């Protein structure tokens with residue numbers, strides 16, 4: 001039997017029971033739709049988070065206090081021997097080869113009062129090059145001046161939301177406000193950046209690090225972010241930073257994290273999530289497989305005399321097996337294609353109707369779902385097809 | 401062409417053995433017209449199934465064209481069924497979802513004949529049984545006699561040497577039954593070996609050679 005004929009034959013028998021075949025294929029179709037939808041959510045989430053991360057640019061290396069063997073949960077180990085990260089460290093790192101800028105940061109929450117209003121908000125002690133490192137531009141006025149880090153004047157730059165809350169449309173430049181009780185003068189307003197990883201960049205004020213140390217009574221930075229030349233390799237820069245820090249601290253009591261590392265870890269976590277979610281959808285595929293098995297078992301029983309006829313016409317067991325296996329695979333494959341298309345339609349319409357949802361139709365996952373559907377069709381068909389192939393032709397012909 | 405020697409077919413039913421065929425010796429030559437008659441349960445269908453290689457004997461030998469069938473495997477048996485043997489059944493055994501043409505085409509489809517090479521042969525077979533106008537009718541759109549003619553067309557489309565018919569008129573009224581027998585006799589006149597199992601003496605008596613079976617044995621064999 002040539003394959004075109006095999007396909008025609010299986011299609012004709014599936015068509016003979018339109019409703020039944022349709023429902024069986026639907027079982028697989030729903031499973032594939034579920035896989036497509038769930039993986040679209042997973043992919044969408046992944047892309048959303050990657051986008052959030054790469055907003056900052058990708059050639060950033062971050063140094064934080066405390067030694068951690070792997071990314072996450074730093075600061076835990078060897079607490080007592082940890083020296084705080086100082087502004088001097090930050091300044092020294094800016095001299096490491098290929099490093100263009102470095103920014104030390106310390107953070108806290110404080111009451112901000114001005115123009116007769118007040119708001120509790122995040123206060124970020126930061127350096128003059130923060131806008132460059134974090135790709136975060138000033139919308140109005142200017143950022144903290146560069147040449148006075150050791151004796152900074154009490155200047156503050158407002159996040160766009162704080163500016164709106166305190167000043168509305170009025171010009172805040174030159175206004176005096178209080179941050180945590182101390183007096184600061186507004187010299188700039190940041191552009192709106194929105195939330196990044198659930199962190200509202202606009203609901204914050206930015207003051208010099210030393211002022212923040214005073215305000216929060218701290219003496220160490222929580223993070224030094226380093227921007228390096230795009231042409232340089234991350235490993236080289238990391239090595240330079242490590243050398244510099246060890247020279248200054250006398251030991252490795254800090255953690256270096258590259259943006260790429262963060263992206264990699266994030267990516268692999270999200271991949272696991274997506275695959276797990278695809279597995280959930282796979283369960284409904286399995287249910288569809290049981291449906292195919294049931295229908296194929298019934299079909300073999302109903303078509304017993306046809307099997308006998310085919311054998312009398314010269315079909316070998318293999319032909320009979322192929323016919324039923326082919327039908328089972330075809331039902332699954334057609335259902336799968338339906339699911340891929342239907343799932344795609346749902347994803348695309350949802351994206352239009354609710355643009356905020358992070359959905360992304362993943363073609364590799366759609367192909368994987370279709371492949372799994374076909375495999376399930378194959379598996380579900382094996383037993384019924386074998387049963388059909390092993391029927392005795394005389395007995396089969398006698399069955400009505 | 402067909403040679404049976406001491407052929408037996410036993411069936412185990414519970415703890416009893418049924419001797420459906422009990423030491424059959426039979427010689428059938430090319431282009432013979434043989435009817436097989438006998439009471440129900442005498443082994444006629446069993447014999448026909450073995451002649452058609454759908455079943456194999458428990459003992460004895462069956463030579464087809466001087467080749468012993470005993471040593472053949474499944475694929476070889478199927479291939480001989482495909483090329484040399486045509487079956488006609490009492491209940492037609494047409495595939496209900498396929499039209500006359502597709503039913504007739506089926507043996508060639510299974511044999512892997514390409515569609516372009518099938519068309520003419522199907523048309524010729526349809527013509528041969530006088531159903532050219534019914535080519536695209538499905539079995540449920542055909543009368544009993546027409547269905548059996550489609551079945552005959554299907555049986556001869558591979559140009560076999562032997563036509564085996566088990567009660568071919570059993571489900572037909574006498575007029576269409578007679579037409580079916582006429583058709584098969586014409587085919588026999590053109591050289592096809594014809595073996596017909598029947599209950600109907602009016603049909604059985606038309607054969608040149610009449611084999612009568614009883615209890616799995618050949619009772620009489622009249623030339």
Ligand SMILES: Nc1ncnc2c1ncn2[C@@H]1O[C@H](COP(=O)(O)OP(=O)(O)OP(=O)(O)O)[C@@H](O)[C@H]1O
Pocket residue numbers: 411412413418419420438439440441442443444445446447
């Ligand atoms: N698969 C089987 N299992 C057990 N016994 C069988 C089987 N097939 C046939 N027999 C027995 O073999 C004997 C011959 O059966 P067969 O069908 O050849 O008879 P027949 O002459 O064709 O009868 P009828 O005219 O009723 O069709 C019967 O006794 C039947 O019960």
Ligand SMILES: [Mg+2]
Pocket residue numbers: 444445446566
């Ligand atoms: Mg019988």
